[in-house]
Amino acid sequence: MSKEFAIGSKVRLVALPPYVKTAEPMPMLRPSDVIHIGEEGIVIDRRPGGYWGIRFTRGAFLLDSQYIESTDSPPESHLE
Incomplete structure (x- = not known):
């Protein structure tokens, strides 16, 4: 199941595809x-x-959700 982003x-x-x-x-x-990763x-x-269309410093690229993660919400380990 793909992740959803606002x-x-x-x-x-978080990972690089062979081509973007x-x-x-x-x-x-x-x-x-x-x-670059990160x-x-x-x-x-x-x-x-x-x-997903993502705007990076060097341009906008189409990426599958498996290559990206949200930075708006804290990781689940910090919710406790």
Whole structure:
């Protein structure tokens, strides 16, 4: 099951896909070295197929929810 994120929320990259797709009207595949693990971005939209548009420093990219985690809420271990 894919995770859900609110538009405008901050997310962190936790894993790199082999390639990333730009979130432009005419998307392009880019090597994954344009973004780095731990880099934070902002959710700009939800796309079909379970992809999220994320704005990072070096551009906006489409990522599956398995590669990102929310930074807006504390980790579950700190809820006790």
